[in-house]
Amino acid sequence: MSDTAEKRPGPHKPSGWAVPGGDPYISIQNVTKRFGEFVAVDNVSLDIYRSELFSLLGASGCGKTTLLRMLAGLEEPTEGRILLDGQDMVGVPPYERPVNMMFQSYALFPHMTVAQNVAFGLKQEGMGKGEVEERVEQMLGLVQLGRFARRKPHQLSGGQRQRVALARALAKRPKLLLLDEPLAALDKKLRESTQFELMNIQEELGVTFIVVTHDQEEAMTLSTRIAVMNEGVIQQLGTPSEVYEYPRTRYVADFIGSVNLFEGTVSGTGAEGMRITAPEAGIDIHVDAGQTDARAGQSVAVAIRPEKIAIAKQDDKPSQGENVIQGIVDEIAYQGSLSIYQVRLADGKLVRVTTPNLTRTAERPIDWEEPVWLSWGRHAGVVLTS
Template sequence: MKSLGSIRRSFAPWSDPGAKPYISFENVTKIFGDFTAVDDLSLDIFEKEFFALLGGSGSGKSTLLRMLAGFDEPTRGRILLDGQDLRGIPPYRRPLNMMFQSYALFPHMTVEANVGFGLRQEGVPKAEIEARVAEMLKLVKLEQFAKRKPHQLSGGQRQRVALARSVAKRPKVLLLDEPLGALDKKLREETQFELMDLQQSLGLTFIVVTHDQEEAMTMADRIAILDKGKLMQVATPAEVYEAPASRFVASFIGNVNMFEGKVAARDAGSARITGASGAEILVGNAGDAAAGNTVSFAVRPEKIRVSSKRPEGAVNALEGEVYDLAYLGDMTVYHVRLDDGQVVKASALNSSRASDDPLTWHDRAWISFAPDAGVVLTR
């Protein structure tokens, strides 16, 4: 069986019917006044999983995290951690820690004092604190900065201090609320891989809230996509990208082209879709779409080929004009306006320094794609 995408690690307890979730949201609803932030949501997260809550503003992702942390209580439903109902348990008695976007470091304390603060508050012996702080600073590669104050560090270094402080108490779960939002793009990309390595080294359960799709796709074992308090899909990054459950998910994750039409005919798993302009598309996997259903065929830009001539033997080929293009170095992005008016986005990897079929603005062009290049969506 072919995989939908690259697999970062073999860890996949959610696919085992006998596996017990470590954290469970059971029919959780949270209402603030007349606003429903989370709407009857059920979700399971497994021990040692790196899990991402992904959504736009107002989707309910931060509210979920705050309820798990104990800063808010569900209006209805319950949250379980390792089988224990968390209702009524204050934040400081929950076996988890939360790292905020602001880092909240104490400016008058050194790096090592910041990292050991929680341990001192719990009355841990001095020798053990020193050993644990040294261990954490080595883990985040900040041993040489132990005596510095936060204002003497870069943004990325402050982020690592906050992370070391969060895991120094060895919580069972680490909650990260937009942890990389304050970093520049290059540092953010580097830190994503550092977080992944740290999570696996510590063997903790990480739950990250983010609005950044690339961040969630890079770090998480699974992603929960939220919209207006509802759970839209929970899946691995590859499944979310290659097999979105709805038009919303397909549009929210990455770039996508939607070819709208009706299923004109079914033949086993395949189908023929007819658009409003009369153009036909043959799809290899129509799922549960029945003849006569109005559907969307979602195709990612990198699955579409652009050429000056109709490719020989192409099953799905549509003609148009190059409306716009952008050369990005590693790839070229084309916007092709089809003869029926739809603009299609296609991307081509620049695997060689020169092109045998150069296209520019206003050139006539053909787009083509395989029957299995996309997914049929009925909702």
């Protein structure tokens, strides 16, 4: 993907990152963190811009929380430096940084009321009583918890405790808010609704948010941009749509959502596209031109998202002349809004296909053990060389 494509705005309002030449608000420069022989973060360089809602996404142990802790000042880089608004943060203690951190556990004081929890940091800074009360009222209003000010944390739901922790973190008006798995303790439905609340609060305040999460859907929903990490290294950086639609590595393609990967060899290139001979698919796969500079004879993988594959009954073979394969339906999963088909090809490879359920019907158009045709356009495949 070109440098120009990386600067297309994502689903939220464009910030400095979307403007060529914009100055980064946070600049992580060649940062490495070692714990003995173990390298947790490996020579990471990353620019984050003012008012972004940025996500560090990866599996457990990938280094994302270590990077967040270095931003907070809870860990020091072994090598490299971190700049916040142009100021070098290396050696600056946590309490002197214009940064606040919201922990996964929320860390609320159980013996204090909601209002007292939010006020705690303000009182520690010596703010006057009237100003503290005004700020607490403002923060609780922002997270829609004003009527719960006198309750203790144990009297609140998980989502309400999450919002109290957010209000407390925002009360000191940090320039940067770090959130470590902020919604992990919530159930799926509450997590989804809270994601939109978090986005609205961030947009209203304009504070730069950096979120650490292992949840791909959460990162896709929240973020202006996502950095996908693996083994201490950033594998890919981009908007949610860029990372999903144009993964650069097998790891990113497989980690973000569901994907079908066909291993093969480039057997032809030209102005109209590229041809990959993929034995496990039983066909030559054709993709659009200009995706990659892979050469004839090079080993590659073709990534195809399940929703980009059409499925049809045996007597309804697609008329297109390429990217058509036959298989047998092995499994079907009904998920309300969509159905998932696992189709077994001739050599045993399973291909995942998702289709939206556009009509209400008790009968399945395609059933178990039924022969089917799978097809997709040239635009659907992404060629991966690593």
